[in-house]
Amino acid sequence: MKIFTKLITAAVISASFSAGAMAQDTIAMVVSTLNNPFFVSMKEGAEDKAKELGYELIVLDSQNDPSKELSNVEDLVVRGVKAILINPTDSDAVTNAIRIANQADIPVLTLDRGAAGGDVVTHIASDNIAGGEMAGKFINDKIGKNAKVVQLEGIAGTSAARERGEGFMKAVSTYNMDLLASQPADFDRTKGLNVMENLLASNPDTQAVFAQNDEMALGAIRAVQASGKKILVVGFDGTEGGIAAVKRGSLGATIAQQPRMIGSLGVESAAKVLKGEAVEKYIPVSLMMIVK
Template identity: 65%
Template sequence: MKKVLSMMMVLLLFVGMLAGCTSNTAPTETKEPEALKMGLVVSTLNNPFFVTLKDGAEAKAKEIGAELIVLDSQNDPAKELANVEDLVTKKVAAILINPTDSDAVGSAIKLANEAKIPVITLDRGANAGEVVTHIASDNVAGGKMAGKFIVDKLGGSGKAVELEGIAGTSAARDRGQGFNEAVNGTGIEVVAKQTADFDRTKGLSVMENILQAQPEINAVFAHNDEMALGALKAIEASGREIMVVGFDATDDAVKAVEEGKLAATVAQQPDKIGSLGVEMADKVLKGESVDSFVPVDLKLVTK
């Protein structure tokens, strides 16, 4: 009997040891790491250029496995500030912003600075707040490119109109600067200069008024393709022959160039601007250094 009891105790001890080993080697449940979360604040998604910029950013975010929250400011600085507040609340790791206005965006950037969230500006710069890098085309060089094209096509003399973008944006300021540097000292006279807010409908109405006021116009330089296409429509309706040069190389503009309606457009690469924004943000978050300005190449598109 004692022998039987001893054997049972040994058996129980052995079973217990097996159970202990099993519990020690059982796989533990692991959590999937959270995706890196970034925010992209776009001045307006009512412009094909910025839609392409957004697409480039989203493609790069998908490639690196990051989550990208895209918010539309609808060309309203107040909405822009609210969008950044929303991203700060969501605790994104980085904010990419395409400013509605280079001055007004300062408040939104400072808000992100206070939350220790790195900020990258795209296409348009900021005049206040701390930005780790700015990614854009050289807009001054692009304006010069357009101005030189007009000077060459007109043989160095003629009357030109400049349709300006949203006042206060770095893109409007720089493109205008480059254009005027190119035509100054030549026989080209800028007979009218008026803002149309980068908008096609406003480009149409502003150009209609200029056509009524100016009996002689040989060329129009618009700070973006949307205004250029609006101006082109007004010119076609008037029956006058006027050369129009745009900026951005949107699909509609390139098609108009191919059809011989638009003389030229300065090509940016908005998809690359958006893609580089996400790429630079990823580098910053990994502790890598980035340049304060990352330029994106330009070229002139003609028929």
């Protein structure tokens, strides 16, 4: 009986230790939406790096809903994860979620989109402003002076939409472009199609379109093709669909981010933080122009 009791006690101690070790090795990733190829690639990059480094990775989808994002973070705090990577649905709204993690002393790292508040260890993203300028320069090089352009904006309130728009507007000013319209299509392909149809109807002399992500660009292409017009479309992100459209010649160019690298660097940076190592406040990921 004593031997049996000792075996049970040892098993309980072993189970408790394993659970503690698992919690200690768990990093979480909260993604704005997994209904977008860009963020799916980011998730895959994080998963590969977590596996390589020996961490368990929990991935939660906020479905582009700030309230869902908040509940995801609250759940992760209760589960005792050791670090949270978050790709915000909205740069302002995410502040409350980050502060909840801060109160629990859980380090937070932002990916692709920044946060307006809360304590963030590091932000890992491409230089969206530079990318917007690259898109504008490409349009100017292809169309020439005084190009008549429209812009499809991403989700209002996200740093990515704000910064890409800021960069593009710098190019509009630098190259004296004629900005006919700039409207949101929420980084969504179907909305990109619908908004572009309306913009073409009210701006028939449009020569070029800058879409702040490839999904909207792919929607815009369908609207352009249906109109029978020859209009240059430039996207942003360098997704598989965007690059394929460039190769076909339907998309003029895409400013390629490296979502897998952003996810990978997120996990790598979180691992450093958990080991007590210093990380830079901002970790840039390089951009490149994809053309045919």
